[in-house]
Amino acid sequence: MERRETGCRPAHPVAIRVMHWIGVYAMGCMIFSGWEIYNASPSLPFLFPTWTGLGGWLGGALAWHLSAMWLLFADGIAYLIYGLASGHFRRDLKPPRPAEMMHDLGAALRGRLMHHIGHYNAVQRVLYGGVIIAVILQVLTGLAIWKPVQLGWLTGLFGGYPITRDIHLATMFGIVAFVLIHVAMVVLHPRTLKSMIVTVPAEIEADR
Amino acid sequence: MSAQRNKPAVSVADIRPDMERLRRRGFLRNALSLGALTMLTGCDLATHSGIDAALEAMLRFDDRVQAALFSRQRLAQTYPASDITRPYRFNAYYAEWQVRQAPDNWGLNVSGLVVDRRPWTLPALLALPQHEQITRHICIEGWSQIGQWSGVQLGTFLRHVGADLSARYVSFKCFDGYSTSIDMASALQPQTILALDFEEKPLAPQWGAPLRLRIPTKLGFKSAKNLEAIEVTNKYPGGYWENQGYDWFAGV
Numbered sequence: 001m002e003r004r005e006t007g008c009r010p011a012h013p014v015a016i017r018v019m020h021w022i023g024v025y026a027m028g029c030m031i032f033s034g035w036e037i038y039n040a041s042p043s044l045p046f047l048f049p050t051w052t053g054l055g056g057w058l059g060g061a062l063a064w065h066l067s068a069m070w071l072l073f074a075d076g077i078a079y080l081i082y083g084l085a086s087g088h089f090r091r092d093l094k095p096p097r098p099a100e101m102m103h104d105l106g107a108a109l110r111g112r113l114m115h116h117i118g119h120y121n122a123v124q125r126v127l128y129g130g131v132i133i134a135v136i137l138q139v140l141t142g143l144a145i146w147k148p149v150q151l152g153w154l155t156g157l158f159g160g161y162p163i164t165r166d167i168h169l170a171t172m173f174g175i176v177a178f179v180l181i182h183v184a185m186v187v188l189h190p191r192t193l194k195s196m197i198v199t200v201p202a203e204i205e206a207d208r
Numbered sequence: 209m210s211a212q213r214n215k216p217a218v219s220v221a222d223i224r225p226d227m228e229r230l231r232r233r234g235f236l237r238n239a240l241s242l243g244a245l246t247m248l249t250g251c252d253l254a255t256h257s258g259i260d261a262a263l264e265a266m267l268r269f270d271d272r273v274q275a276a277l278f279s280r281q282r283l284a285q286t287y288p289a290s291d292i293t294r295p296y297r298f299n300a301y302y303a304e305w306q307v308r309q310a311p312d313n314w315g316l317n318v319s320g321l322v323v324d325r326r327p328w329t330l331p332a333l334l335a336l337p338q339h340e341q342i343t344r345h346i347c348i349e350g351w352s353q354i355g356q357w358s359g360v361q362l363g364t365f366l367r368h369v370g371a372d373l374s375a376r377y378v379s380f381k382c383f384d385g386y387s388t389s390i391d392m393a394s395a396l397q398p399q400t401i402l403a404l405d406f407e408e409k410p411l412a413p414q415w416g417a418p419l420r421l422r423i424p425t426k427l428g429f430k431s432a433k434n435l436e437a438i439e440v441t442n443k444y445p446g447g448y449w450e451n452q453g454y455d456w457f458a459g460v
Contacts, residue, residue, distance in 0.1 A: 059453035
């Protein structure tokens with residue numbers, strides 16, 4: 001299938017690129033310091049390897065976690081405002097119809113799904129939409145276990161402190177699973193990495 | 209007690225707190241870590257590097273946010289007696305067999321910005337109105353458990369000794385070497401108590417006999433056991449864990 005470039009609009013506007021990489025740093029700090037915090041009192045029968053922890057000990061890890069959360073929060077709010085105001089969500093991340101999703105998922109699993117830089121297929125829309133919801137859930141459950149008394153209504157909404165802590169851990173696994181799939185896709189299509197760093201024109205979506 | 213006598217002169221448990229502290233101070237840290245990969249190795253609040261200073265500044269910002277979120281009227285959830293966690297988990301900066309007995313001549317010393325500095329005895333504390341609570345104790349490590357305490361509301365006590373209620377800090381010293389401090393607003397929250405009883409019995413030594421702080425609006429390390437002195441002050445008092453890098457306000 002032929003790929004052509006339009007030059008009309010960048011695959012990713014510069015605002016998206018900046019917020020993406022700030023988000024990568026903030027989420028990295030949150031995940032790796034979170035693993036160190038988990039290790040202080042594991043609720044599952046395993047520990048994260050010591051070398052993956054950020055902060056060196058529980059106090060250091062919490063300092064990282066409670067610092068990077070503001071960066072993640074600010075970046076996330078900016079992204080949500082931008083996504084709504086610019087039409088990015090409406091244009092690019094519209095939930096696909098089931099038939100569309102089945103078609104693209106089938107093609108993806110057979111390794112036949114085409115990716116056009118600057119356009120989002122059904123599988124991408126579901127994954128990117130899903131991780132946005134997961135990060136919002138992670139911020140909310142994080143607030144709920146940080147302040148289970150002052151924000152007790154929020155903790156209560158999730159089912160109380162111990163359950164909210166479990167949801168926070170489970171959502172982390174969901175986000176990490178997304179990151180693994182996302183990075184694997186970038187490895188398969190390295191030109192997408194370039195489009196998230198420098199201005200690359202969006203490709204014209206070829207006929208299916 | 210006999211198990212204690214059979215222990216070697218120096219056991220692992222003996223030196224564990226020191227080992228922990230050494231590890232935390234960074235001397236025994238693994239050479240390779242994600243910190244190292246990001247050239248942030250040693251950024252664990254122990255080195256006072258630029259990044260450590262930034263983290264400490266962020267923790268002070270977090271403290272201000274927490275103080276703003278805090279309301280003296282907001283109560284921690286209370287539970288029925290059937291929800292009490294049994295067995296209740298012992299936790300301290302030392303092992304359970306190292307628990308200290310209260311000195312024979314125990315008294316609670318009061319100092320700082322107070323009118324009446326006379327030391328308090330247990331009968332005098334028991335003569336004050338008692339407050340009972342079944343609340344969740346949340347450890348900074350993430351685990352939690354529900355326990356039952358009763359004792360004197362700290363606000364009642366502070367008014368009794370004529371404390372300056374506009375002072376910033378209330379500081380606690382313990383005869384087991386521990387210390388901590390809290391803000392005045394949290395000290396006056398009605399569920400903040402000087403606990404005398406645990407599960408309707410006088411505190412046993414491992415639960416902080418004869419007197420401990422119980423403050424369900426803060427993380428567990430603020431609920432200091434084995435109290436021996438209370439000071440009301442405007443000078444930041446810090447505390448055992450706070451001085452090592454736990455965030456001071458530690459509200460929940």
